[in-house]
Amino acid sequence: MSATNTMHGWTGTVLRVNLTSGNITKEPLNAEWARDYVGGRGLGVKYLYEEMDPSVDPLSPENKMIFATGPLTGTNASCGSRYMVVTKGALTNAVTTSNSGGFWGPEMKFAGYDMIILEGKAAQPSYLWIYDDRVELRDATHLWGKTVWQTEEALRAEIGVPDSIIASIGPAGENLVRFACIMNDLHRAAGRSGVGAVMGSKNLKAIALRGTGGVSLADPQAYMEGQWAMKEKLRQSPVTAEGLPMYGTEVLVNVINEHGALPTRNHQQTVFDEAENISGETLTETRLVANKACFSCTIACGRVSTLPGEASSKYSVTTNPQNWKIAGEGPEYEAAWAMGSECGVGDLDALIKANWLCNDLGMDSISFGASVAAAMELFEKGVVGQNETEIPLEFGSAEALIAMAEKTAYRQGFGDALAEGSKRMTETLGRPEFFMGVRGQEFAAYEARAIQGMGLGYATSNRGACHLKAYTVAAEILGLPRQMDPRATEEKAEITKVFQDATSTVDATGLCQFLTFGVGLEEMLPQLSAATGVAYTLEELVHIGERIWNLERLWNERAGFTGKDDTLPKRILEEPIPSGPAKGEVNRLGEMLPEYYELRGWEKDGKISEAKKKELGLE
């Protein structure tokens, strides 16, 4: 493995674990792919594309899972904390790239690996213990059934290495809940598309890591100059220096609500009259204990909240009741929206508790909340009744929300229907029009009728509806890098493409997307080049993003997706918003999509053209 000694930024080593055979191998990182796809999301998708048939069942042993870091993961670049889980999504059947921060990704680099590739399926519940170059697949029968927080505690005690960092699934992942996530550091999630269900289908409970090595740099001096320059810019940005540290992502609740763009009661309305109660301002004033940073992050947007006194016992739960007296992270904006306004729930304490439950049980708080919202509309319209749901699933019921979190993770009663996600649930019950999402994945917290660009971004997102693939909210609402009219469709195709490509590159570096509120690829470039020794140019970085985006799309084409899937629910396209600042609006996807395809250099039906594939080196 001579490559190991010559690479900087990257460790140069890929760990491959075949769970069926128990074979554990280490192989040199493909240096050419590393240069062309950088790492994280890019490199993970490249390996998945080259190694796996995209048409396999996501919950079958034939599906592979790749945990991928970037060359800046584990460095002191602000927010160099990220790892990416790349696999075929259990919720979506599309390629998914689920990102998480905390300390787990850096620890994987310190142990000596850029990526961990998991294949097959273990015969019995297992966990992976990695201590530098020692890698063991161990029995986890005694851990099966434990929640995420119980698992971390029990596993750390069993391993006997207090500094070990653990990523695990909870009961939701074990029970193949289609939106189960993978949790690390108790509260950090590779959240979306059901990566936790894929891990559960492989009988893998956890990956525990301890790494004592380091990340080396090709040109330490140039690297250090680059990171100081970027941190200085972050200190000057109102979003990364003030907004996010002060209120966290929750700062958006009031902002988005005032624009009439906060989806409410399963997208039946777009203004929530109790928004103030669940806002970042209220959270900060009444429940915040501390800001918590991920590894190397100078922003520290993480919220540590607590439920004081009677608030801790307001809603009874059976899962780890002792936990409700201590501090925990969240809720973030997306969780507060999905379980809050989308379900009509305006009680912040209920959201804190439901959010912790999702983390402890190991499921995506966005898809869970949005699925409950869809179920609440089914209940409201009389499609299901209390005979089926046991608990009245009325909009605004915090009791129902919290009860359903446990029922869903354990697939009890109506929770079994919710565990399939809202697309499958609404189809099974004969009312598919109540599913609010794309490619099987529920929307994020921005109304596409009120923010036109987000509609195009959702419709074309490779992993199903997602706010993290092209955050045009930055331009359309926050005015970054320049203010655009959220109601207009002009220029939205262009900004969506630009954001999709740039975001793909950021996701490949190992850095956090929140940096892009204060800096751009220009500021990341010197660190990336100096760390890796590859003299990237800005044009190349943009090109790499476009390559990643198209490779994901090509992967999805092979999995059976076509341009026909680039669409939005009928409610978003045809039902005007009934009231509020965006009253009367629908999403005008038809005005944006043809232009988007043209800018992408794709065929009129959305197929990637041969010329584009050739240009990007994809065939």
Added chain:
Amino acid sequence: MKQLRVITEKCTSCIQCELACAFVQTGTFQPSRSVIRVHIFDEQAVYAPYTCFQCDEAWCLTACPVNAIGIDPDTDAKVVMDDVCVGCAVCTVACPYGTMFYNPDSHKAFKCDLCGGDPACVKSCPTGALEYVDMDQPDWLASWADKVNRGFQHMQDEEGGNA
């Protein structure tokens, strides 16, 4: 004389200090080689950086059988002299604060030397949780200990409750 001051209330647990410390020593980002460590008590939301505060008693110095630990006259830092250190690790046992370390690769002891009077950890801290200021006595230890004690207390309560 300037000393390090730790203000736990400002710490967010980002461990930039550990990365800066490791970089000074190794030229890489290797937190296992950092001599400043951030203790994280998640359930109490307590994040407490900790390193050698160059105590007057200097048990590490007293314990060393080969006189490999000296005092930097400019900073009052207790400093390991690599060419004298024989790697016996007695100092790591003698230090009551756990801030003497042993490098398994070089077989030498290592500790905080205040970077010769310009501590990298202080410069790297984004929230001002670390300061290098004139003080007669470290004035932060009591509040630091109080915070950390709450973290430990909680862990013990939990263990007791489970038993």
